[in-house]
Amino acid sequence: MLLADDEAMIRAGVCAILTTDPNIEVVAEAADGHEAIESTRSHTPDVVLLDIRMPNLDGLTAAAELQRLHPGIPVIILTTFDEGDYVARALAAGVKGFLLKASDPRELLMGVHAAANGAAFLSPRIAHRVLTELNGNTLERQTTARAKVATLTPRERDVLTLLGTGLSNHDIATRLHIAEGTVKAHVSAILHRTDTDNRVQAAILAHEAQLIAH
Numbered sequence: 155m156l157l158a159d160d161e162a163m164i165r166a167g168v169c170a171i172l173t174t175d176p177n178i179e180v181v182a183e184a185a186d187g188h189e190a191i192e193s194t195r196s197h198t199p200d201v202v203l204l205d206i207r208m209p210n211l212d213g214l215t216a217a218a219e220l221q222r223l224h225p226g227i228p229v230i231i232l233t234t235f236d237e238g239d240y241v242a243r244a245l246a247a248g249v250k251g252f253l254l255k256a257s258d259p260r261e262l263l264m265g266v267h268a269a270a271n272g273a274a275f276l277s278p279r280i281a282h283r284v285l286t287e288l289n290g291n292t293l294e295r296q297t298t299a300r301a302k303v304a305t306l307t308p309r310e311r312d313v314l315t316l317l318g319t320g321l322s323n324h325d326i327a328t329r330l331h332i333a334e335g336t337v338k339a340h341v342s343a344i345l346h347r348t349d350t351d352n353r354v355q356a357a358i359l360a361h362e363a364q365l366i367a368h
Contacts, residue, residue: 155266156182156199158190158216159232160208164255168203168232171259178266187211191219194227201269206233206240214240218247228269232262241280248352251275271322274354284358299362302348310347311365313340317353318360 155172157180159165165183172178182197184190186208194202202220204213211219217229230251231244244252250269253262254277261277268275276284303311309330316326323341327334341353350356360366 155180155201155203155270156184156190156193156197157203158184158187158193158208158213159205160185161205164205168262171262172266174259175263175266178263185209187213187216187219190216191223194220194224198224199227201266202227202229203232203266204229206231206235214243214247217244217249221248228272230265230269230275241284245284245354245358246351248354250352250354252280253277254279268320268322271324272353273317273320273322273325274352274357275320276354295362296364299359300364302359303363303365305347306344310340310344313337314344314348314356314360315365317341317344318357318366320357 155178157165157168159168169180169183172180181199182193184193187204188211190202190204204217206213213231213233217231220227220229228250229248230253231249232253232255233240234255241252251265251274253265253275257277257279265275303314306314312330313326316329321329323334323337327337330337344356345351348356348359350359
């Protein structure tokens with residue numbers, strides 16, 4: 155994976171956490187968004203981890219550019235800041251995760267594995283913020299979400315429900331006893347039918363449509 159943060163001590167600390175997992179290897183580091191984009195082109199990492207506030211090119215702008223240039227490489231935001239605008243811009247950019255530096259280190263490892271396996275991961279504090287803001291206009295959002303879900307086949311609805319709980323394609327395939335390639339096809343169909351841009355937005359839709367038991 156690739157790690158981008160303008161503070162060398164922060165990078166060292168994050169790397170120390172990541173290297174406690176034998177299945178994670180940091181293949182490159184970057185000090186700003188431009189370096190992150192160039193290093194991604196050179197190293198093709200499985201996951202890119204970006205800070206938000208970096209010189210020359212910030213993490214959110216870099217995330218959007220990476221999604222355009224390398225749509226198959228998942229991007230995670232790791233930041234000190236949890237402002238609503240940052241979260242909204244990150245989700246709109248198609249990131250697969252939004253983590254806080256003050257969180258339990260285990261969340262960082264979980265987020266990296268989730269992204270690498272095609273799933274989405276939000277720090278609990280961020281997930282709470284997102285759901286709280288979504289609940290600000292609950293009835294209208296539920297109605298819209300349910301109308302979108304109604305366009306899905308029963309199997310697509312099953313896949314969306316499991317996707318909404320944060321499961322990867324592999325885990326969904328195991329749970330439904332179908333091939334992982336079939337799950338990928340269902341996810342693509344779900345994104346198209348519901349007019350969502352990525353798995354995070356689809357997961358939020360599943361919650362809005364109350365497919366997930368709370």
